[in-house]
Amino acid sequence: xxxxxxxxxxxxxxxxxxxxxxxxxxxxxxxxxxxxxxxxxxxxxxxxxxxxxxxxxxxxxxxxxxxxxxxxxxxxxxxxxxxxxxxxxxxxxxxxxxxxxxxxxxxxxxxxxxxxxxxxxxxxxxxxxxxxxxxxxxxxxxxxxxxxxxxxxxxxxxxxxxxxxxxxxxxxxxxxxxxxxxxxxxxxxxxxxxxxxxxxxxxxxxxxxxxxxxxxxxxxxxxxxxxxxxxxxxxxxxxxxxxxxxxxxxxxxxxxxxxxxxxxxxxxxxxxxxxxxxxxxxxxxxxxxxxxxxxxxxxxxxxxxxxxxxxxxxxxxxxxxxxxxxxxxxxxxxxxxxxxxxxxxxxxxxxxxxxxxxxxxxxxxxxxxxxxxxxxxxxxxxxxxxxxxxxxxxxxxxxxxxxxxxxxxxxxxxxxxxxxxxxxxxxxxxxxxxxxxxxxxxxxxxxxxxxxxx
Amino acid sequence: xxxxxxxxxxxxxxxxxxxxxxxxxxxxxxxxxxxxxxxxxxxxxxxxxxxxxxxxxxxxxxxxxxxxxxxxxxxxxxxxxxxxxxxxxxxxxxxxxxxxxxxxxxxxxxxxxxxxxxxxxxxxxxxxxxxxxxxxxxxxxxxxxxxxxxxxxxxxxxxxxxxxxxxxxxxxxxxxxxxxxxxxxxxxxxxxxxxxxxxxxxxxxxxxxxxxxxxxxxxxxxxxxxxxxxxxxxxxxxxxxxxxxxxxxxxxxxxxxxxxxxxxxxxxxxxxxxxxxxxxxxxxxxxxxxxxxxxxxxxxxxxxxxxxxxxxxxxxxxxxxxxxxxxxxxxxxxxxxxxxxxxxxxxxxxxxxxxxxxxxxxxxxxxxxxxxxxxxxxxxxxxxxxxxxxxxxxxxxxxxxxxxxxxxxxxxxxxxxxxxxxxxxxxxxxxxxxxxxxxxxxxxxxxxxxxxxxxx
Numbered sequence: 001x002x003x004x005x006x007x008x009x010x011x012x013x014x015x016x017x018x019x020x021x022x023x024x025x026x027x028x029x030x031x032x033x034x035x036x037x038x039x040x041x042x043x044x045x046x047x048x049x050x051x052x053x054x055x056x057x058x059x060x061x062x063x064x065x066x067x068x069x070x071x072x073x074x075x076x077x078x079x080x081x082x083x084x085x086x087x088x089x090x091x092x093x094x095x096x097x098x099x100x101x102x103x104x105x106x107x108x109x110x111x112x113x114x115x116x117x118x119x120x121x122x123x124x125x126x127x128x129x130x131x132x133x134x135x136x137x138x139x140x141x142x143x144x145x146x147x148x149x150x151x152x153x154x155x156x157x158x159x160x161x162x163x164x165x166x167x168x169x170x171x172x173x174x175x176x177x178x179x180x181x182x183x184x185x186x187x188x189x190x191x192x193x194x195x196x197x198x199x200x201x202x203x204x205x206x207x208x209x210x211x212x213x214x215x216x217x218x219x220x221x222x223x224x225x226x227x228x229x230x231x232x233x234x235x236x237x238x239x240x241x242x243x244x245x246x247x248x249x250x251x252x253x254x255x256x257x258x259x260x261x262x263x264x265x266x267x268x269x270x271x272x273x274x275x276x277x278x279x280x281x282x283x284x285x286x287x288x289x290x291x292x293x294x295x296x297x298x299x300x301x302x303x304x305x306x307x308x309x310x311x312x313x314x315x316x317x318x319x320x321x322x323x324x325x326x327x328x329x330x331x332x333x334x335x336x337x338x339x340x341x342x343x344x345x346x347x348x349x350x351x352x353x354x355x356x357x358x359x360x361x362x363x364x365x366x367x368x369x370x371x372x373x374x375x376x377x378x379x380x381x382x383x384x385x386x387x388x389x390x391x392x393x394x395x396x397x398x399x400x401x402x403x404x405x406x407x408x409x410x411x412x413x414x415x416x417x418x419x420x421x422x423x424x425x426x427x428x429x430x431x432x433x434x435x436x437x438x439x440x441x442x443x444x445x446x447x448x449x450x451x452x453x454x
Numbered sequence: 455x456x457x458x459x460x461x462x463x464x465x466x467x468x469x470x471x472x473x474x475x476x477x478x479x480x481x482x483x484x485x486x487x488x489x490x491x492x493x494x495x496x497x498x499x500x501x502x503x504x505x506x507x508x509x510x511x512x513x514x515x516x517x518x519x520x521x522x523x524x525x526x527x528x529x530x531x532x533x534x535x536x537x538x539x540x541x542x543x544x545x546x547x548x549x550x551x552x553x554x555x556x557x558x559x560x561x562x563x564x565x566x567x568x569x570x571x572x573x574x575x576x577x578x579x580x581x582x583x584x585x586x587x588x589x590x591x592x593x594x595x596x597x598x599x600x601x602x603x604x605x606x607x608x609x610x611x612x613x614x615x616x617x618x619x620x621x622x623x624x625x626x627x628x629x630x631x632x633x634x635x636x637x638x639x640x641x642x643x644x645x646x647x648x649x650x651x652x653x654x655x656x657x658x659x660x661x662x663x664x665x666x667x668x669x670x671x672x673x674x675x676x677x678x679x680x681x682x683x684x685x686x687x688x689x690x691x692x693x694x695x696x697x698x699x700x701x702x703x704x705x706x707x708x709x710x711x712x713x714x715x716x717x718x719x720x721x722x723x724x725x726x727x728x729x730x731x732x733x734x735x736x737x738x739x740x741x742x743x744x745x746x747x748x749x750x751x752x753x754x755x756x757x758x759x760x761x762x763x764x765x766x767x768x769x770x771x772x773x774x775x776x777x778x779x780x781x782x783x784x785x786x787x788x789x790x791x792x793x794x795x796x797x798x799x800x801x802x803x804x805x806x807x808x809x810x811x812x813x814x815x816x817x818x819x820x821x822x823x824x825x826x827x828x829x830x831x832x833x834x835x836x837x838x839x840x841x842x843x844x845x846x847x848x849x850x851x852x853x854x855x856x857x858x859x860x861x862x863x864x865x866x867x868x869x870x871x872x873x874x875x876x877x878x879x880x881x882x883x884x885x886x887x888x889x890x891x892x893x894x895x896x897x898x899x900x901x902x903x904x905x906x907x908x909x910x
Contacts, residue, residue: 157694161693163689178668179657185669185671186667195635368799369676380682384681384682
């Protein structure tokens with residue numbers, strides 16, 4: 001791809017067959033204007049951010065299909081189909097440069113591009129889908145005849161287990177090694193026998209998404225190599241500043257450096273937890289005080305939050321030590337827990353300064369037996385959530401509004417409503433990070449108390 | 455070492471145990487016992503043969519450096535932890551173990567380069583230090599069932615709750631063989647309160663983290679902790695064939711039979727309230743509660759009461775299950791909650807996760823981590839597994855050969871010999887046979903290809 005200054009664009013010699021969704025297999029041989037380099041990327045970023053948002057709100061697949069359709073039309077459409085196609089490709093490759101540069105960026109980009117691809121694929125008709133499957137060159141054959149007959153009963157069971165009362169076993173099933181469709185295996189949406197999954201025509205999307213994901217993942221590693229060895233230096237006066245700006249412009253504040261509002265000391269921590277912590281962190285904090293222990297997921301979620309809130313390493317060690325030694329003894333604390341607390345502050349191991357988790361990440365976590373992390377709006381039963389909200393001081397009317405959001409799976413909106421009910425103000429930006437909740441809360445509380453006399 | 459010497463050395467009990475320990479009547483684990491064990495009993499060459507997967511250097515297609523790229527880790531006395539250990543061959547592994555006498559040995563992945571030389575390679579380019587092969591592993595620990603067992607909790611295990619592990623083995627093993635087509639599966643007692651599973655097929659060893667995660671999720675049914683009441687939610691109009699088979703072949707029978715006898719899950723108010731909470735309909739809950747509160751002063755045994763109440767619950771739900779989708783499979787949900795395997799997902803999902811080696815000795819119980827026969831797991835009794843002190847006793851009374859490594863002798867009937875023999879005949883031999891075939895066939899293919907490229 002060649003980036004040129006504002007000039008008349010030369011028409012691109014595109015691929016002969018023009019499938020609706022490009023697979024981004026090779027970098028395009030075309031010229032791109034410098035302004036388009038950035039503009040196209042920003043538009044695609046808006047789409048990816050919208051996808052990310054939709055996933056965090058727990059939208060079901062059909063809702064995501066509609067969302068993607070809307071987002072694409074809004075940001076990526078062009079009356080000229082081939083121009084739209086070019087924008088699609090160019091924007092993808094530019095964002096590869098932006099998001100190849102760290103593990104966290106790669107992970108995010110890979111998830112969002114894969115989700116985008118999945119939903120765009122689902123929106124295609126069956127013929128277009130089969131064409132795309134063909135492009136990947138997958139060798140799987142359809143199951144027919146006696147083999148299909150023998151499987152029919154169990155295939156019907158699978159369909160019924162997914163919520164269809166009268167099992168319509170589809171006409172076409174593909175016999176595919178189970179490794180090729182991990183998401184279908186994980187959600188038990190396919191029959192598996194002797195290492196093979198029987199994938200329905202309507203489930204083809206899983207097959208291609210796995211291929212797509214694997215390809216993009218490898219490509220990102222190569223792109224990163226090229227970036228660090230040649231491109232970054234060569235383009236330091238032209239593309240590099242644009243690329244570097246593009247990634248930070250998306251991710252809002254990551255709260256890894258606490259601001260002046262948010263420095264708390266150990267002696268204030270109980271009071272501050274009651275007044276300013278969001279529900280997820282209040283719960284974890286209460287559990288630490290109660291059980292004198294937390295499992296790993298909880299330690300990470302709360303520990304990093306406390307770091308973002310301004311708890312210094314020494315105070316953090318003192319806090320966890322004071323609690324844990326009530327249960328495990330001080331020697332064991334030093335051996336097993338102190339190390340990972342220092343690790344979180346970037347003082348051990350590969351010295352990464354870990355950032356506190358945003359709501360998106362917390363909502364998507366999977367607390368299991370003995371865990372207390374996660375998002376209470378998502379992971380608590382209704383009764384437990386009501387009780388917890390009651391302890392935060394919500395009236396029964398306020399609670400109904402929140403529970404309503406929860407029922408519709410709008411967990412962050414539920415938290416925002418809780419915030420508004422507790423502090424009596426509106427929060428237009430919406431809560432998307434526990435540390436944001438904390439900072440906003442502290443702002444309000446500090447503005448209400450007069451400053452201490454000097 | 456004489457018996458007198460063993461008995462007179464100092465009490466060296468292990469690390470700070472956080473929970474309250476039962477008083478130990480006898481010494482069962484210490485560094486001196488370990489010396490004897492690793493000096494004479496640990497099956498070094500069997501472990502080496504296993505982890506070499508046929509790369510013994512005898513065939514031109516072998517990768518003689520394969521074993522050397524496997525990570526091991528040692529946990530020593532005083533909790534000193536040594537990671538990224540690797541060994542060229544069986545004797546250097548043996549030398550290292552016999553110089554450290556580790557309290558625990560873990561097996562990690564096979565990496566792209568020798569773990570102990572990983573810093574010699576830069577992190578970019580094609581020599582990046584990364585895992586390339588690793589068995590598909592599972593870890594089932596009975597403490598994850600604490601909310602459904604009433605006889606023990608925490609680190610304890612007894613003959614009443616161990617059957618939960620037996621059922622778990624049956625369900626998972628059947629699925630691994632029938633659904634996933636795996637053939638070389640080793641089940642091992644974890645030494646105290648659980649079991650480990652090692653799937654060693656080449657296909658399994660090459661699985662990516664995403665694929666491992668998918669298999670772990672396929673097995674996952676129980677989702678939750680004390681914050682939600684209904685931890686098993688079976689939606690849809692029927693069970694997936696895997697769950698249906700598990701239910702019909704193993705879970706239902708176990709729940710209605712052995713479990714009622716050992717746990718009496720309906721016999722007291724506390725116990726049955728927990729089950730009522732799983733029924734998402736207040737009216738049904740009240741109806742059943744009413745029946746059971748009134749019959750509290752019955753003269754039947756705990757087990758009989760439980761069975762009667764279970765029948766009542768089933769009948770009530772049967773007639774009312776169309777009231778709501780969440781009631782459709784409520785009966786099955788209850789059975790699954792009490793009996794279905796609960797695996798530790800994190801252990802299975804990542805290639806670089808370390809897992810304790812078979813034939814280690816558990817420091818808290820002194821028991822050897824012996825293999826379990828999945829086709830005979832009903833017979834396995836965790837409280838009858840040989841302990842270090844029993845093995846030492848056996849040596850002293852001349853009842854066992856000192857050298858378990860001699861694999862030509864099949865007549866060894868010693869305590870440990872039985873387990874080693876089982877390991878060899880049921881697992882190692884079939885595995886090695888299949889590995890050799892694979893090495894040979896892929897070698898032939900390679901030769902064939904290069905021959906073709908020379909043809910005009």
